[in-house]
Amino acid sequence: MKTFRLAIVENDEDERFFMSEALRASGEFQILGEFGNGDQLTEWLYASPKELPELILSDLNMPGKNGYDVIDELKTTHPDIAVFATSTSSVVSTREKCIRAGARDFIAKPDIFIVYDAFVAELYRLACRYLGT
Amino acid sequence: MHLNSNLIFRDFAEGIFLLDETGKITTCNAAASAITGYQDIDITGKPLYAIGDGHDDPIKYRYELDQALKRRKFVAEGWKLRKDGTRYWAETSYSPVFDESEGLAGYCVLLRDITEQKNKQIGLLESEERYRLMVEAIRDYSIFMLDPEGNVVTWNEGGTFIHGYAESEILGRHFSVFYTAADLLDDKPQKKLQMARDNGSYREEGWRVKKDGSLFWANVVLTALFSDRNALIGYSKVTRDLTGRLKEEEILRQSEARYRSLVEQVGDYGIFMLDTKGRIISWNEGARRIKGYSAEDVIGKYFSIFYPEEDILNGKPGWELKVARATGKYEEEGWRLRKDGSRFWANVVITAVYDAEGRLSGFSKVTRDLTERKMSEQALQESSDKYRQLAQELSVANNELSSVNSELEQFTAIVSHDLKEPVRTVRSFLYLMDQHVDQQKFNLLKPSIGKGILAAQRMHELIDNLLHYSQISKSGLQRQKLDVEEVIGEAIQNLNDAIEQSDAQIRVDSGVPFIYGDRVQLVQLFQNLLANALKFTNGRKPEVELKSWMEDGRVRFVVEDNGIGISPENLEKIFEIFRRLHFASQYPGNGVGLAVCKKVVERHRGTIWAESEQGKGAAFHIMLPKI
Numbered sequence: 001m002k003t004f005r006l007a008i009v010e011n012d013e014d015e016r017f018f019m020s021e022a023l024r025a026s027g028e029f030q031i032l033g034e035f036g037n038g039d040q041l042t043e044w045l046y047a048s049p050k051e052l053p054e055l056i057l058s059d060l061n062m063p064g065k066n067g068y069d070v071i072d073e074l075k076t077t078h079p080d081i082a083v084f085a086t087s088t089s090s091v092v093s094t095r096e097k098c099i100r101a102g103a104r105d106f107i108a109k110p111d112i113f114i115v116y117d118a119f120v121a122e123l124y125r126l127a128c129r130y131l132g133t
Numbered sequence: 134m135h136l137n138s139n140l141i142f143r144d145f146a147e148g149i150f151l152l153d154e155t156g157k158i159t160t161c162n163a164a165a166s167a168i169t170g171y172q173d174i175d176i177t178g179k180p181l182y183a184i185g186d187g188h189d190d191p192i193k194y195r196y197e198l199d200q201a202l203k204r205r206k207f208v209a210e211g212w213k214l215r216k217d218g219t220r221y222w223a224e225t226s227y228s229p230v231f232d233e234s235e236g237l238a239g240y241c242v243l244l245r246d247i248t249e250q251k252n253k254q255i256g257l258l259e260s261e262e263r264y265r266l267m268v269e270a271i272r273d274y275s276i277f278m279l280d281p282e283g284n285v286v287t288w289n290e291g292g293t294f295i296h297g298y299a300e301s302e303i304l305g306r307h308f309s310v311f312y313t314a315a316d317l318l319d320d321k322p323q324k325k326l327q328m329a330r331d332n333g334s335y336r337e338e339g340w341r342v343k344k345d346g347s348l349f350w351a352n353v354v355l356t357a358l359f360s361d362r363n364a365l366i367g368y369s370k371v372t373r374d375l376t377g378r379l380k381e382e383e384i385l386r387q388s389e390a391r392y393r394s395l396v397e398q399v400g401d402y403g404i405f406m407l408d409t410k411g412r413i414i415s416w417n418e419g420a421r422r423i424k425g426y427s428a429e430d431v432i433g434k435y436f437s438i439f440y441p442e443e444d445i446l447n448g449k450p451g452w453e454l455k456v457a458r459a460t461g462k463y464e465e466e467g468w469r470l471r472k473d474g475s476r477f478w479a480n481v482v483i484t485a486v487y488d489a490e491g492r493l494s495g496f497s498k499v500t501r502d503l504t505e506r507k508m509s510e511q512a513l514q515e516s517s518d519k520y521r522q523l524a525q526e527l528s529v530a531n532n533e534l535s536s537v538n539s540e541l542e543q544f545t546a547i548v549s550h551d552l553k554e555p556v557r558t559v560r561s562f563l564y565l566m567d568q569h570v571d572q573q574k575f576n577l578l579k580p581s582i583g584k585g586i587l588a589a590q591r592m593h594e595l596i597d598n599l600l601h602y603s604q605i606s607k608s609g610l611q612r613q614k615l616d617v618e619e620v621i622g623e624a625i626q627n628l629n630d631a632i633e634q635s636d637a638q639i640r641v642d643s644g645v646p647f648i649y650g651d652r653v654q655l656v657q658l659f660q661n662l663l664a665n666a667l668k669f670t671n672g673r674k675p676e677v678e679l680k681s682w683m684e685d686g687r688v689r690f691v692v693e694d695n696g697i698g699i700s701p702e703n704l705e706k707i708f709e710i711f712r713r714l715h716f717a718s719q720y721p722g723n724g725v726g727l728a729v730c731k732k733v734v735e736r737h738r739g740t741i742w743a744e745s746e747q748g749k750g751a752a753f754h755i756m757l758p759k760i
């Protein structure tokens with residue numbers, strides 16, 4: 001079974017904790033890095049890590065470089081990395097805005113961050129669809 | 134000496150021949166010899182025809198003698214030859230002579246040479262004949278004679294040609310056949326004869342009737358003819374068919390009439406003629422309608438009566454004619470006056486008119502009343518202006534709506550993101566705590582409760598800030614004249630604690646004493662900018678400078694600090710609501726301050742932007758209208 005190399009960008013520590021727990025538990029993702037905002041992600045990418053992620057899961061609402069900035073920046077610096085945006089917003093326009101900006105797709109966060117299983121299954125399904133198995 | 138028959142015979146001045154009963158010459162007198170050239174003895178015993186025309190004709194001679202005997206006298210005329218062969222016209226008069234017993238004794242023949250008389254007669258005849266032939270041959274004129282009663286007695290080819298009657302058809306008929314029924318009712322033919330008789334001749338033009346009943350326009354001259362004894366012997370009548378000429382004249386006349394009536398009846402254009410001096414010499418319906426003058430009102434007047442006084446004082450009418458004369462045409466639009474003194478907006482074309490010899494004969498003037506058109510153009514313009522204004526208002530309203538809409542959108546985004554987040558966090562911790570309780574892990578409850586409370590608190594602040602922000606855009610602007618230093622002083626006053634804590638140095642250099650605006654909002658503006666300047670430092674003592682000056686009629690404020698500065702890509706983002714460049718642990722805040730500043734400036738119809746060089750602090754610029 002295919003596992004995807006992944007980086008997480010999420011400013012809320014608790015959120016990030018439960019998110020990464022669920023992702024790891026699935027065994028479908030190999031988490032290369034966890035970042036509090038776009039600035040930290042960029043910093044890490046500029047430092048030329050040994051392995052680059054195949055996909056980045058990024059929150060939208062963050063201090064400093066937010067999710068839109070990440071989508072925007074990676075479009076030019078790392079066009080090979082697929083960015084999946086996520087947010088508490090379930091408004092349709094948010095998803096459209098992200099995809100228009102260059103995100104591969106958008107997945108709304110679960111109602112409560114302690115139940116990430118369904119979210120992870122959806123992300124894997126989408127990753128397989130866009131990146132191949 | 135006694136007068137006897139012998140002597141008479143010998144000396145009689147007329148030629149006398151005496152013939153025996155068989156017609157042979159017995160003797161002739163001297164006068165006869167003088168006429169014929171024959172002596173008595175040359176011809177004695179010969180018949181008289183021996184001195185005739187050279188062609189002996191005993192049969193005719195016998196007949197003549199018999200006639201003389203029967204009627205007692207017979208006269209013959211004819212050519213005879215003299216002895217020398219010359220010709221003469223002879224009148225020969227035979228008289229029979231009887232003896233006492235009433236028996237025929239012979240004939241006495243009187244011979245007269247009447248050649249001269251005859252020649253005269255022949256000349257006259259020939260002349261008459263020439264005239265007759267001439268008259269008869271004329272085709273262009275009908276020339277004929279009437280007897281005193283008016284019956285046709287001669288006819289010519291012209292008559293046949295013009296009237297259509299052959300000579301045989303018309304001779305003897307009364308000339309009234311040439312007249313129309315209406316003329317006949319008037320008894321015109323008789324009247325005409327009377328007039329010709331009274332005045333010698335009568336001439337007229339009028340309609341006449343041809344044989345086929347058709348009419349022709351005739352020029353007629355009727356002349357009464359009197360004999361040398363002054364008795365009326367008839368009339369001559371000369372008739373010419375002028376239908377052709379009349380037709381041309383009629384066509385010309387009709388054409389002229391058509392144009393005249395066309396021009397006269399044109400109602401939408403005032404068309405009239407001026408003489409070379411500018412006096413009106415014709416007028417039409419359109420001119421009457423447009424200007425209100427009747428033809429009687431204006432004919433003969435100068436056309437300047439249509440001009441407003443100032444035009445007349447400026448000599449405009451005369452100048453227009455001058456231009457028309459020089460260039461052939463003058464055209465313009467302008468105000469003119471009606472008879473009642475009201476104005477109308479006229480389109481005027483004055484054209485110089487020249488006669489066939491190229492001399493200026495006057496001017497034509499065509500005037501159109503464009504008042505209604507002008508009015509409707511103006512109305513159109515006005516309504517177009519109105520629509521443009523309306524469109525502008527709509528566009529403004531649209532802009533306002535779209536800004537309201539984008540605010541709504543922003544609000545939606547805020548609710549869906551920023552407000553939903555802490556609620557979700559609280560909820561998540563409550564679920565987590567539920568799990569802890571289920572699993573009897575009570576020691577884990579405390580941190581979750583703490584995080585839940587923090588999240589709830591964050592939400593409370595967010596709602597407060599959001600309300601504050603929306604308050605700025607909602608509440609009415611309390612515009613008033615404000616002392617700039619007072620406003621800034623109040624903002625500084627509000628930040629007193631922070632200034633003291635950071636030991637900041639704030640320099641105010643206000644070149645603009647007054648400004649118009651909302652006191653509360655402007656204090657908030659400067660307060661937020663100053664607060665940021667105090668907050669975003671690198672641990673250094675904050676130095677802030679607040680300056681203002683007039684620039685292009687607007688007021689520029691600059692708030693400059695020595696803080697961390699702003700990277701170029703964030704210079705615009707910082708004004709977005711809830712946008713934060715830093716973690717709360719580093720620089721606490723809620724992402725509302727600059728959004729509020731932007732809103733305040735925009736509500737004062739101004740602009741705000743940030744300038745910064747990395748590491749050299751930031752400068753916030755504000756441009757506000759003076760009033």
